[in-house]
Amino acid sequence: MNKIAFLLLLFTIFNPSKENNKQQYIARQGQVTFFSYTSVENIEAKNNQVLSIIDLEKKEIAVSMLMRAFVFKKDLMYEHFNESYIESDLYPQANFKGKLVDFDVNLAKQTSTIKGTLTIHGIAKEVAIKTMIENKNNNYKLTGEFIAAVKDFNIKIPAILSSNIAKTINLKFRFQYQPYEN
Amino acid sequence: MKTKHFFKILSLFLIISVNVNGQDLLKQLQKELPNTYHKTIGTFKSTRIGLGHSVETRKKGALQLSLYNRYWNKPTATSQRFLADEVTTRYGLDYAFTDKFTAGIGYTNFDKITDGFLKYNLFQQTKGIKKMPISITLVQTFSHISLINANNDNFYDSNASEKYGFASQLLIARKINRLFSLQIAPTLVYRTETSVASNDPGTHFALVFAGRHKIGKHTSIVSEYGYVANPIKSVDTFNTFMAGINWEIGDIMAQFHVTNARNYAEDVFLTQTANNFNFKDPNLHFGVNVTYILHTKKNKVK
Incomplete structure (x- = not known):
């Protein structure tokens, strides 16, 4: 009885988790860029350290990034972004968790819709994002872009600066995944 | 079992x-x-708190154009001017040579003082795996006055033609939480001009206390108090006090305050402020500092 129990124990600890990981892929240096275009000023920022995991078995995806890692053209914009708009001391991360809705594992290149919850500035919002998924030698690449409204995430722009910052922000992303080993 | x-x-x-x-x-x-650390940003919103320097320095390539104004009324009954009888303006230019090192010059029209400063950010407060609880910035200012009797009293030997003053400051600040920051600055003031007859000290030790509290995403209230341990003996001088509001609008920083200090150069206002802080004319000065930040060097985003 003891031996069986012991074997069972070993099995439960080691086996299922390993099997699970085989279908997981990670991107450690994902890129997210955002643009705000107005006639007065163009604001552009890039984050090169975005983390993402996809689980092809469950068809799930998660993205996590540190807001402080965004690089701006002007240093003052970085300070204002973190201090006055995104409040990165209160909300250090932006996260996304979603499902690959119409994803087919067998295709090398496809456009799939990702539906999920995007959390920025502590506000969660349901979004659907069209994404190009490419598979080359078991390395996946996800690219796409979408538009987010500033006011959806409770980010207030003072009236005096409303002509400098766009009401909708254009976001572009690009993730390159490798098999995930724990 | x-x-x-x-x-x-x-x-x-x-x-x-x-x-x-x-x-x-x-x-x-x-x-x-990743297990990293990050530098605390925005301990103070501007490189100045109101009167004196804050621990902040601008990033490399930032050019700051500043216009500081202070208005006050004369106590005389003949005062008939609109808003204020007198105004003193400092025209300033600062340039950040590196992220840590800034130099600046300025000229004030009322007291005819030309001043300059060198500023170096020695330590920056950090959070994360590398912890630094405070920020430390060194400031060296120098001033030259070409006017006799800058404050309309007898601080100066009327024969002295060259009057230099220096102030060395060690700015120690901590952003205590996301809203509240404190700064303490031990300061050494050295003046070349001392009246022989009055037996005034040429070297003064001062402590400047400053704080800010954010009241909105773009506004904060600030205050500053300068204590001088060994003031000038020949004339009554007072410790300086400032209370005000800082408001940032994009590339522009506006600072509004009330103070008893009339001069802008550190060595002058710390040791030679002839007015106490109260609401009587001519003691109350209303100050407006406007600073515009120009980025001459831009980061590559792509």
């Missing part, structure tokens, strides 16, 4: 392993986040 015990442990492990497998991807990502 033993078997029962073992099954307890087994079921515990089962629960744990199920948890690991069922763990969501976001939690898994949190473990992958």
